[in-house]
Amino acid sequence: MQTECFDSGSLESTEEFLSRAYTPMRIGGRPNNTRTRIVRTAAAGLTVDRLAFGYTMSYTANALGKVCLISVHSGTMVDTTDGRHDVYGPGETFLIAPPDRPYTGALHSARYTITMFDPAVLDTVAAAGAHSAPGPVRLTGQRARDADANRRLGSTVAFLRDQVLTGSTAPEPLVIASATQLLAAVALAALPSTARQEEGERVDSRDAHTDTLRRAQLFIEENAHRPIGLADIAAAAFVTPRAVQYAFSRHTDTSPLGYLRHVRLARAHQDLRTADPCTTSVTRIAARWGFAHVGRFAAAYRRLYGTTPATTLRAQD
Structure with missing residues (x-):
């Protein structure tokens, strides 16, 4: 900066x-x-x-x-x-x-x-x-x-x-x-x-099949640490952005970017479980995975894991 x-x-x-x-x-x-x-x-x-x-x-x-x-x-x-x-x-x-x-x-x-x-x-x-x-x-x-x-x-x-x-x-x-x-x-x-x-x-949704979904999910899981967006996900799945959106809505209960947030939340959870609380913080781990607002990150984390990120981090002390 x-x-x-x-x-x-x-x-x-x-x-x-x-x-x-x-x-x-x-x-x-x-x-x-x-x-x-x-x-x-x-x-x-x-x-x-x-x-x-x-x-x-x-x-x-x-x-x-x-x-x-x-x-x-x-x-x-x-x-x-x-x-x-x-x-x-x-x-x-x-x-x-x-x-x-x-x-x-x-x-x-x-x-x-x-x-x-x-x-x-x-x-x-x-x-x-x-x-x-x-x-x-x-x-x-x-x-x-x-x-x-x-x-x-x-x-x-x-x-x-x-x-x-x-x-x-x-x-x-x-x-x-x-x-x-x-x-x-x-x-x-x-x-x-x-x-x-x-x-x-x-809008044509002929490409919104399970193969598209699998390719998109694999790309997201392998690239969640990078600043990717819908266009990148669609290109990796060899379809249009609209088609990959339809694939997720047809076969899952989330969107491509919703799935990306879920994967990043899971990666943050893993980091919290293994991090040293003396050398890192919830804020730092949240930012590493693209969560700029710590309060919203904590709320999403609690909904998914039933506890706070601070509790998970302190458990490693």
């Missing part, structure tokens, strides 16, 4: 930093107060930045090549791309621009969080949907569908910022991969996109 801090009163230095950290851009601001503070934290393709501008600043920027979500905490941001004048205020989380489009705008004494990830993660997550459309997924709107969607998106950004990308040590790779996919899934649910087809569209 990398952390970088920027604090400057120079517009020239700020423009240089922003162009290096995001995309080439030109900025302008009022000269009486040009203080800028930015703290960047990045790990495995996920970037979360905390920014504070004590002045009014305008910007003209090239395409980012990333999904870029902004959560405004104070002040305002104005999107002026293509002649628009869309104002975003405190409590709003929005997409600043499509990854392949330049954008323009202004901010007014704003404090906000920027979260960025690879657009390919949208494709991975969308492939898990029961009505996913073929081809690359695009976010087609910048504002959340409604107030509830906006709150969920903002809360997810805050979770990544305050719980996942925090502390002095890098989170486990599975935690970062799971957290990024969570954010992509919430973004797809919150923002307009091309991810969903019409509900009435028929």
Whole structure:
């Protein structure tokens, strides 16, 4: 995990930093107060930045090549791309621009969080949907569908910022991969996109047989320690993501990703049974197997094993 801090009163230095950290851009601001503070934290393709501008600043920027979500905490941001004048205020989380489009705008004494990830993660997550459309997924709107969607998106950004990308040590790779996919899934649910087809569209399930299920389960069991998703499972089973979903729903009582979570929970259980409680912790073992939220891990563990992970670990003392 990398952390970088920027604090400057120079517009020239700020423009240089922003162009290096995001995309080439030109900025302008009022000269009486040009203080800028930015703290960047990045790990495995996920970037979360905390920014504070004590002045009014305008910007003209090239395409980012990333999904870029902004959560405004104070002040305002104005999107002026293509002649628009869309104002975003405190409590709003929005997409600043499509990854392949330049954008323009202004901010007014704003404090906000920027979260960025690879657009390919949208494709991975969308492939898990029961009505996913073929081809690359695009976010087609910048504002959340409604107030509830906006709150969920903002809360997810805050979770990544305050719980996942925090502390002095890098989170486990599975935690970062799971957290990024969570954010992509919430973004797809919150923002307009091309991810969903019409509900009435028929889906071919001819490959949802037991051979598909066995190949998928074997791949999951052999690769649970890696940051795999539905697309990887389907490719290993030589079928489409939709077909592997149907195979699980037809022949089991879980989904492919549900089975993956079950396998990882079982691996965590084995680690807890054999670990030295003097040298490791429940939190560390949970993170090793992709469980970022220790409370949810403990609840799932108790439902399956009838005891707490801490009790299992202490039993080895």
